Amino acid sequence: MENFFFYFFAALTLIFAFLVIANPFSNNPVTSAMFLVLTIASLAGLFVLLHAYFLAAVQVLVYAGAVMVLFLFVIMLLDLKAEEERHIRAFGLGAGLISVGAIVSIFLISLLKAPLLSNPAPIVHGDTLALGKLLFNQYSLPFEIVSVLLLVAMIGVVLLSKKELK
Amino acid sequence: MTIGLNHYLVVSIMLFCVGLFGVIVRRNLLVIYMGLELMLNAANLALVAFSRFNDNLDGQVFVFFIITVAAAEVAVGLALIVALYRKRQTVHAEDLTTLRL
Amino acid sequence: MSYLSILNLAAPETIMVMTALAVLAADLLFMRELERGTRQLIGAMIGCAGCLAAVAWMLVLPLPEPGSLMQGLFLVDPLIRIVKVALLALTIFTVLISMEADFTQHIGEYFALILFAAIGMMFLVSTEDILMIFISLELTSLSLYILTAFNKRNIKSAEAALKYFLFGGMAAAFTLFGLSLLYGISGSTNLAEIAKAVSGKSVNGLDPLLIAAIVLTVIGFGFKVAAVPFHLWAPDAYEGAPIPSAAFIASGSKVASFFVFAKVMMIGFKGAEGSGSLQAWMPGWVPTLAVVAAASMVLGNLAAIAQSSVRRLLAYSAIAHAGYVLLAVMAVPSPLAPHTSPLGPLVYYVITYGLTTLGAFAVVSNVQQRTGGDRLSDFAGLARRAPLLSFCMLIFMLSLAGIPPLAGFFGKFYVFTAALSSGGKSLGLLWLVILAVAMSAVSLYYYLLVLKQIYIMPSTDQDTPRPLSIGSQAIVFALAALVLILGCAPGLILEPVMSAIKVAGL
Numbered sequence: 001m002e003n004f005f006f007y008f009f010a011a012l013t014l015i016f017a018f019l020v021i022a023n024p025f026s027n028n029p030v031t032s033a034m035f036l037v038l039t040i041a042s043l044a045g046l047f048v049l050l051h052a053y054f055l056a057a058v059q060v061l062v063y064a065g066a067v068m069v070l071f072l073f074v075i076m077l078l079d080l081k082a083e084e085e086r087h088i089r090a091f092g093l094g095a096g097l098i099s100v101g102a103i104v105s106i107f108l109i110s111l112l113k114a115p116l117l118s119n120p121a122p123i124v125h126g127d128t129l130a131l132g133k134l135l136f137n138q139y140s141l142p143f144e145i146v147s148v149l150l151l152v153a154m155i156g157v158v159l160l161s162k163k164e165l166k
Numbered sequence: 167m168t169i170g171l172n173h174y175l176v177v178s179i180m181l182f183c184v185g186l187f188g189v190i191v192r193r194n195l196l197v198i199y200m201g202l203e204l205m206l207n208a209a210n211l212a213l214v215a216f217s218r219f220n221d222n223l224d225g226q227v228f229v230f231f232i233i234t235v236a237a238a239e240v241a242v243g244l245a246l247i248v249a250l251y252r253k254r255q256t257v258h259a260e261d262l263t264t265l266r267l
Numbered sequence: 268m269s270y271l272s273i274l275n276l277a278a279p280e281t282i283m284v285m286t287a288l289a290v291l292a293a294d295l296l297f298m299r300e301l302e303r304g305t306r307q308l309i310g311a312m313i314g315c316a317g318c319l320a321a322v323a324w325m326l327v328l329p330l331p332e333p334g335s336l337m338q339g340l341f342l343v344d345p346l347i348r349i350v351k352v353a354l355l356a357l358t359i360f361t362v363l364i365s366m367e368a369d370f371t372q373h374i375g376e377y378f379a380l381i382l383f384a385a386i387g388m389m390f391l392v393s394t395e396d397i398l399m400i401f402i403s404l405e406l407t408s409l410s411l412y413i414l415t416a417f418n419k420r421n422i423k424s425a426e427a428a429l430k431y432f433l434f435g436g437m438a439a440a441f442t443l444f445g446l447s448l449l450y451g452i453s454g455s456t457n458l459a460e461i462a463k464a465v466s467g468k469s470v471n472g473l474d475p476l477l478i479a480a481i482v483l484t485v486i487g488f489g490f491k492v493a494a495v496p497f498h499l500w501a502p503d504a505y506e507g508a509p510i511p512s513a514a515f516i517a518s519g520s521k522v523a524s525f526f527v528f529a530k531v532m533m534i535g536f537k538g539a540e541g542s543g544s545l546q547a548w549m550p551g552w553v554p555t556l557a558v559v560a561a562a563s564m565v566l567g568n569l570a571a572i573a574q575s576s577v578r579r580l581l582a583y584s585a586i587a588h589a590g591y592v593l594l595a596v597m598a599v600p601s602p603l604a605p606h607t608s609p610l611g612p613l614v615y616y617v618i619t620y621g622l623t624t625l626g627a628f629a630v631v632s633n634v635q636q637r638t639g640g641d642r643l644s645d646f647a648g649l650a651r652r653a654p655l656l657s658f659c660m661l662i663f664m665l666s667l668a669g670i671p672p673l674a675g676f677f678g679k680f681y682v683f684t685a686a687l688s689s690g691g692k693s694l695g696l697l698w699l700v701i702l703a704v705a706m707s708a709v710s711l712y713y714y715l716l717v718l719k720q721i722y723i724m725p726s727t728d729q730d731t732p733r734p735l736s737i738g739s740q741a742i743v744f745a746l747a748a749l750v751l752i753l754g755c756a757p758g759l760i761l762e763p764v765m766s767a768i769k770v771a772g773l
Contacts, residue, residue: 002169003169006169006173010173010177013177013181014180014184017181017184017185017204020184020188020197020200020201020204021184021185021187021191021192021197021200021201021204022187022188022191022192027194029194029196032196032197032200033196033200036200036203036204039204039207040207043207043210043211046174046177047211047214049169050174050214050215050217050218051218052214052217052226054226054230055210055214055226055229055230055233058230058233059210059233062233062237063203063207063233063236063237067203067236067237067240070240070241071196071199071200071240071244074196074244074247074248075196077248078247078248078251093191095190096187096191097187099186099190100183100190103186104179104180106478106479106482107179107183107479108179109475123218124217124218124221124222124223126214126217126223130223131223131226131227131230134223134224134227135227135230138338138340139227139231139340139398140270140273141273141277141340141341141399142340142398142402144273145390145399145402145403145406146231146234146235146402148284148383148386149234149235149238149387149402149405149406149409150238151383152380152383152410152413153238153239153241153242153409155376155379155380156242156245156380156410156413157241157242157245159373159376159413159417160242160245160246160248160249160413160416160419161245161248163252164419171451175451182440182444185440189433189437195429195433198433199436202433202436202437205440205441205444206439206440206443208444209440209444209446212448212451213447213450213451215451216450216454217450220450220451220454221454222454222455224398224450224454224455224456225447225450227398228397228398228401228447228450228456231398231401231402232401232443235405238405238409239405239409239436239439242409242412242413242432243432243436246412246416246425246432247429249419249425250425250426250429253422253425254422254425259433
């Protein structure tokens with residue numbers, strides 16, 4: 001059963017991810033954004049299979065919720081009708097295929113050589129309680145730094161998207 | 167055959183490469199950002215898988231921070247696009263020609 | 268881990284955060300109605316006071332027990348302390364340079380973001396944990412992206428920021444994937460723990476996953492330090508960003524990135540060095556870096572010759588210097604001479620390089636304010652208009668080229684010596700050092716091109732130029748004096764660094 005779900009979610013993730021960047025039917029960024037939501041949701045499925053329940057929820061809430069709304073909002077704001085006619089250049093396609101192919105082959109060769117690590121490890125449960133304990137004890141310093149980072153992002157976004165008076 | 171770490175790693179690497187492919191090939195800045203998000207998510211999947219098979223939760227905490235940082239980064243990146251669009255009316259990488267490469 | 272002990276150990280960073288918030292609050296709450304000059308003066312005063320307070324905290328108060336907090340999440344030791352003081356000095360100079368800036372009305376935000384970037388760099392250098400490295404790298408980068416886009420009247424600024432952001436995002440993704448593989452190999456986020464797993468794995472040939480981790484990490488940090496072939500963002504960011512932002516990207520960010528790059532490689536990948544010597548090429552991170560360093564030195568120096576904008580010239584020269592610094596990263600102490608840590612030359616090199624390039628940017632800022640551009644022709648006849656400024660530029664350029672007795676010469680000398688002695692008797696990195704010396708000779712040509720414009724070409728503008736402000740000249744002069752003093756007495760940095768390295772046991 002677990003095997004079935006793994007293959008199901010993995011296939012969905014990869015298919016949707018491919019449709020995000022190369023949809024044969026539409027070049028519209030809105031469709032890309034919608035497929036990105038689906039990719040994120042299927043990834044959350046994989047997270048559940050890995051017993052990372054809290055992260056699966058955060059993934060759906062933050063990514064599929066907040067981040068994607070931001071993407072859609074900007075796409076709508078920019079009104080990109082004239083952009084749809086552009087096509088992908090053959091040169092870019094070739095260069096992309098070659099470089100990605102090189103990286104894929106390096107990775108896959110290294111993975112195939114690597115010993116199979118399917119040891120049935122004792123299961124850790126990534127539930128809210130366990131992660132919260134780690135977050136507020138061992139990792140309290142990075143947690144505080146992230147608060148500074150969010151402040152920086154907030155200042156920056158307000159500044160950059162505000163119209164210059166005058 | 168049981169599903170092991172390698173299966174998840176293969177998915178993660180393929181996801182990373184799909185994202186990278188998008189970043190290199192697509193010219194629409196918004197779609198390039200989505201490619202970047204896919205790459206980050208590939209790293210997330212690898213970390214969660216490693217966390218499960220290494221039997222500790224550090225990797226999951228790492229992913230939690232990555233999701234937060236990625237959200238902040240997307241916000242700043244989209245603000246940059248909006249700022250550029252106000253000036254140039256474009257979201258295409260090919261139109262970034264004021265500076266020579 | 269209680270918050271009190273965090274506050275105790277990370278007090279300088281805490282002071283900086285409070286300073287940044289104070290600058291922001293003071294400007295937004297009380298100074299909206301004041302003139303820009305006054306706001307800039309008050310903002311810079313608060314910022315400098317905060318930096319000085321942090322420096323004083325580190326220098327005056329006795330060092331707390333050198334030790335780590337939370338398994339290497341946050342470290343306090345003398346070496347890190349020296350690097351932090353240097354970072355704060357660079358921050359102070361950047362704040363002072365931006366006092367003259369006239370590109371924005373949002374002064375409080377600008378100073379606050381410079382300070383936030385500095386906070387990110389301070390955390391970056393004081394950790395040996397990949398989670399903290401990632402977060403502080405992102406804090407620094409996000410602040411720098413925004414600083415780059417700060418000039419909203421100039422289209423170049425927005426474009427440069429976007430390019431910087433896209434390349435930075437790629438770098439973050441690559442670094443992250445590399446770091447996640449490291450976590451997978453070792454099951455820990457701590458560099459020392461990772462090293463244990465790495466050296467265990469590389470007993471009989473390198474583990475395939477480890478090779479992927481090395482390549483991805485080098486790609487990610489290569490973007491950060493602008494090494495070829497990951498350098499494409501640098502010339503644009505240097506040219507398009509407001510000058511103080513560009514100066515900070517070129518100085519502070521470089522110091523922090525190189526320090527942490529070296530630490531990740533030396534500590535995290537200990538045991539997977541391989542060999543970069545031509546006779547005994549062995550896979551590992553040293554040969555990977557050797558290729559990147561060679562490409563950076565050649566391409567950076569050759570491309571710099573063709574530039575007509577001084578800021579792009581500085582960018583390509585920064586790429587070339589990244590190649591030289593990577594030599595120090597590769598100079599792993601050999602079993603024959605274990606006491607010569609390459610971190611000493613590296614720290615000396617990046618600190619003096621940061622000061623020099625900051626000074627060069629300060630001169631460019633002065634020239635641009637008067638002539639409106641930063642092309643080589645805008646510097647024509649500068650010697651007659653501003654002799655002091657020109658003399659300072661002479662010092663900076665010759666120091667970048669590596670002419671004795673300036674700081675740049677000793678930086679190169681120590682780095683090259685460290686690289687030579689690393690291989691023991693076999694002189695492993697000799698070919699790279701020879702290449703570096705040859706390329707330094709090439710670099711002298713384009714630095715002299717700038718000086719030729721300043722000292723030999725006749726001035727093009729006829730009207731009497733605006734007088735320079737005393738303040739900005741004083742900053743340039745102070746930086747030039749520092750470069751001269753640190754060149755004549757390199758021990759001022761090198762001796763404390765070396766003794767600090769002994770204490771840290773690196």
